[in-house]
Amino acid sequence: MLAFKIGVRFLTHGRTQSILILVGIAIAISIQIFVGLLIDSLQRTIVDRTIGNSPHITISSSTDVSTIRRWQQIAYEVEHTRQVKAFSPSATGNAFVEKENRDLPVLVRGFPFSSVDRIYNIRNAIYDGKEYSSRQEVLVGRELREELELDVGDKIVLSLPRGGKVTLTISGFYDLGVSSINKAWIFTYLDTAQDIFEFGDRVTSIEMTIEDIFQADTVASQLEQNLNNDEVVIENWKDQNQELLSGLEGQRISSAIIQIVIIASVVIAIASVLAISVLQKSPEIGILKAMGINDFNASLIFLYEGFLLGLVGSLAGLVLGVSLLYAFVFFTTSPDGTTLIDLYLDYGFIVRSWLIALTASTVAGVIPARKSLKLNPIDVIREG
């Protein structure tokens, strides 16, 4: 208790010195928090904008017939798998749309609307018309609409590869932000697609999204194990986006290096300031030892100082770092008002960073504490 009180008093008495080191710690930690959160937000934004509105894991047939038997059993397993946020069976097949003696290839994708919406967020992507509500209705993408000059309520004629034609009504138009999808995909009911392509009760894939997209490979292999089904193949976005992942990994490593360097500089700064403090305070420490304070309690003074500097400095740095991030996001908006990056506050990272800074600051106090252990009262008293 006395050591704590003395540590506090040493810090509050040498106010200018303490404020300077606190500002130093706060700035360093704020940069560490800012860089860490910024890189994290940037990564999540890239991933979100690249694969956010698409399935994270897809189960498809590995057999020649390209459809999955007894898919309900697989769907049941998927539904009961941890981490799975949304899933949907899909019946997908190729078709053509005629335009001025030209056949445009399209992909007819049949989904129950409610579940496809949870994967592709399609309800928000509909910019004209409405969702399909009968088995004869479809949703068409923006680019295909422009190509074919279509309107809500128009009929669209699909030519099927096996021969024959199907006419469907357009209930609305969507824009998923990806031109290749907008140009090729036609959404309709699962039953409609199954009928058109004569799949019967079968589906061509089961698609799903999961809570933590970076766990896609783990969840996929867990599913593979649970299903133990040779007739299906399970793919996840990570396997399909290796280049993106290696880019993100590079970012993550550089961010980690920056953070380590910052923490190291905080430790060195605190340790050097406290080491000077031991020299400055050696008469007082000497007399305390002469009065009967033991070496351990004398050294605790400097550990407490390191801890307190770390506590206050890192908390201030934390607030400053998060504020910097908000300011960055606020000031880097595109002309259309959308932000350059989406803000993600990883509270786990913030708490971890704070604990690391606090531990590092306390550890920084060990060097001066060891120095004070060696302080002999007789030397101090002799020198006056």
Added chain:
Amino acid sequence: MRGIIELTQVNKVYHGAVDSQVLFDINLSFEAGTCNAIIGVSGSGKTTLLNIMGTLDFPNRGDVLIDGKLVNNMTKNQLACLRNETIGFVFQFHHLLPEFTALENVLMPHLINRWRPSQEVLKRADELFDMLEITEVKHSLATKMSGGQQQRTAIARALINNPKIILTDEPTGNLDSETTDKICQGFREINRRYGTTFIVVTHNHLVAEHTDRIIEMRDGRIISDTKSDV
């Protein structure tokens, strides 16, 4: 009768480029409740002797008994505990902690092994402030006091744990004669009131004259040991 401090065949050598022996076979005993002075010129070994009696320094040879306990083989923590409970120090430089008030400085030895001061100790602190005539600076920071007030605060600090022994090294070295006289009278008053044993190392014969016994040292040896009629 066994003394409160007993030194037997104490020798001290400082090792360096050239070894230098500063104490030669010192045999001394101090009775409890007495007021003693050790005088001598610079380099006579009196401060080294005081530091050895205070367990701040150690003899190369010889035994040191404090309050009946042989200190030679004690651990650092045991010695710290012994100093805290049995010995009070007053040095030429007061070494008060400038971050603390006079009262906080005085209570510091008491708080080394306790959470908070007892009412009894606070009362004792008040008594010491009264006796040493420094009540008016009780709540002042050490840096806001005069040299004499700082030194008297250091004396109050040395006395707060009611130690059996007070060791002082040139306690009036930096003070004027009037303040020196006040401090010497303070020592005598404490000695009378609490039966505290005083050992005062000094150059100043006027200070030594306030004591019961004067030990004179030269070149690491005791050359005279006389009792006065104070």
